[in-house]
Amino acid sequence: MVSYQLLNNDFSTNTEKFKEFYRYRKSVFYYSAIIIVLIFLSINFLSYNPEDEELSSSSEHNYGEHPRNIIAEQESGQKLPFTTTPSPPLIPYKYDELPPCDLTTDSPKPLHNAEAIVNEFFKCASMILLRFSMNPQGMLFNWPYTIYVCDEEDLTSGIPLRSFDNGQKQYWAVLPNCQEKTTLVTLGANENTKSEEELKDLLKDFATIGTDPFHERINAYEKFNQVALSTDNNKLLMTDSNDKYADKNYVATINQHTFFNETVGVKKIDMLWINPNAGNFEYEKYLNKDGEFEKMGVKVCQVNIEITKNDAEKWSKLITPLVQEKRFIFMRPMATEGGELTRTYLLNVADPECVRKYLQ
Template structure:
């Protein structure tokens, strides 16, 4: 009898252990699968977000439309309570009318909310990010860091929160952590802080925000400011005024995610009034716009400084690409080098005296020229061209000054930028520009900002495109473009493999091709 019981017990234990093993295996596979899917989603989101840096719409017009809507819809409301309750509905309507998506807004998801941002289009390689009120969550900051890294930009993170639990271990993963609250005035005062998963009032040390920025951080430019000050934000509204304390000290802030809180115990009449005055001040001073508002008891909103120099966004005049002519010569020598020629045909808004080309610092630009024609002679454009000598190289950019203004009239018949350059094919595994995908053949990856590693560009906007790849005989070119007439280049002994997009407009970043090394000639 006892042996039967022992056997039965052993069977139950085995079944239990088997169940535990299978359950643990299932959990492991499920976790791996969900992480894998999350990685794929993040990679796809990054690819879409990184393309926003090439948007070329007129951003001034977007702001003007938003400002006009805000003036007519918000400035007429006099009652502070009505202003608060109607604010989200009205600003969402203004967002739609202004088509703010043309600005390239991206979403950075935190664990319980969405933050909004615009990826920078300037040439600064270092950017500053400040979090006031960490709240045990740096998911959004990590996403921003990853996207900026893919643009080749570094971010200095600074975070302040008086609650050290979790935050003191969390924020140093991305930047420098400060264990205090940041407010308008220094001192020891009551603040609403997150403790045991709920907000409670507690006396904490407060540091003056101007002292924090100017003396502790020693910076005068804030690219991103995320502010969740749990009520202290009302006294900080003044830093966004044209004559506020930031302006007087020369501190510039570009984009802000801010939460404006109501008192849970009430009354809130004074807070409603402060909020209305703040927003009306922003509209009246025509510096900040307020986008993507959301009311969740408190008010979440994204502010962008259209007067800021930290993000190249307001561009009332400039070139817009209308056609690309791309030529690449690869001879498959021991050095694996290539030479390139790019012609970017353009239209112009306003008048242009200078422009910037986006081009990797790894490419050796040998010549930049501009060709124009305002009239026809003998059936063709009366073209005048000039080489620009005073170009200025800085990072992944070239500043090009022109000796005279270019207007729509001066390029009425023809206008294009021409660039000659040389480069080196990337090693196997480089995965950007033109690179080896085996021991001898080349492949391209121009997405996620990688176009500038192979072709100089103005803005990555869609336009008709031609591609000519000059190779030795018996080399091959594979691409998704339509094949044109291939032709021999007599003086060089090469063949020009010609392709085009036909009537379709495509971005350079969407271009893909492979260049197969020449195959040996075998004679029977």
């Protein structure tokens, strides 16, 4: 019997080597394929634009094409769900037992370390928002599904944030640690004032200023104007659900700078609530460092803001500098189904008076 050899090497040995080499090439191929698929999915995720999927229905309520349009909140048919982020255990709040406010110096025994909160929060938030740096629409759409994890950081989760919901909207607030007049300004108020009434019951010295273009008077507000805010004094077109370009539906407006400088007329707004029926308020130009509020000498300690999906560019122009400036931390994000409305809470952690009143 002849024993065949291949190039003086045992055939069985070469066969085993070939099988091993084949397995190696096969594993390299699989790993390469997996990496390519992951890269492809990442690119698609980062470039995802929720407007693309809803383009067919955008003709029904496409208010972005006409930024001077304003829709009545009661006509929008949107209700925000309640957040699932738990609040820390809260002790009973007794305003009458608090000391008078002295906001000129830091407390010797602060309740919260604002600097440590800032470092912890933005270490979390910066990494999350980096992926949306060139994608404003993606940032807004994914906001409630990503940034909420920063609420759960050790120091951030300890902030005594209280919920004030009225069954339709959920507002958030940190209550003051000392006695001083607290001012609430609401842009786009509503007849449902359960949240405002609860705050008024807790804070004995509580001033309220409100606007809404669709109500002549809301009794929860001491000062109230039936106007929407605008960049000028021209009227705003109210979008009608049946005829969104109806010429007859206009609402009165007030210049945003005039409103805050003269009508509000205070140098510290403790709580600012911004709703879509506020009008064309350019919050991105007012809340940032060196913005309009700072030029007027006005400080804002807390903000509850509701953003429509058409305001992604404005939202990005606000949030991107805030991350760099580290002036506000943003908490309790939520959104309606489909992302029509997004809501979040901002707390000023840079202004000494705000920090002393609410965190120290």
